[in-house]
Amino acid sequence: MSRGSSRHAFRVLMxxxxxxxxxxxxxxxxxxxxxxxxxxGRVEVDSAGTHGYHVGSPPDPRSQEHAALRGYDLSALRARQVNALDFRDFDLLVAMDGDNLARLQHNCPDPALRDRLVRLLDFLPSHSTHAGTHSVPDPYYGGSDGFGHVLDLVESACEGLIDHLRGRLA
Structure with a gap:
């Protein structure tokens, strides 16, 4: 879901x-x-997949629908696959679950860059009702409720990620 970038910003890849x-x-x-x-203006965000199944495709219509209900527009985004340069070009590579984190760790071209690999839910605030949850579950094969649950988890974890980023940017 690539965008133009300025290397002066801190870069996060979901x-x-x-x-x-x-x-x-x-x-x-x-x-x-x-x-x-x-x-x-200080942090750039992009997203990618560990697999190339959907390269060039827009987000799932159910994701778009649930996101729109909360005021997020996903319509311009297009899927892409993580590539070797991403490990160098992004300051944080944020996996949604342990399986994708393990795949990133395995594919990381330089062991010195592995400290950039994290799980999103590691940033859940301790006061979150979701504290102790480790993976954002894949809603693709489930019902509509799964997309709302994904948003609940992501919104909460991103609050903690913002706090982390404030510390990194200070």
Whole structure:
């Protein structure tokens, strides 16, 4: 879901398997929260998938629908696959679950860059009702409720990620 970039900004890449449900949702939520926090000019956000199943496709219509209900627009985003340069070009590569984190760790071209690999829910605030949850579940094969649950988790974790970013940018 590539955009033009300025290398002066801190860069965050949200990652799930196909880049049509969880990671584009996380990209849009983080962008919105960064704007609200006044950090949008200092942090760039993109998203990608560990698999190339949906390259060039828009986010799943159910993701778009649920995101729109909360004021997020995913319509311009297009899926892409993580590539070797992403490990160098992004300051944080944020996986939605342990399986995608493990795939990123395995594919990381330089062991010195592995400290950039994290799970989104590691940023859940301790006061969150979701504290202790480790994975954003893939809603693709489930019902409509799963997309709302993804948004709940992502919104909460992105609050914690914003706090982390404030510390990194200070």
């Amino acid at each position: 990652i799930c398997m196909g880049n049509i449900c969880r990671s584009p949702t996380a990209e849009a939520v983080l962008r919105h929260q960064l704007q609200r926090a006044g950090l949008d």
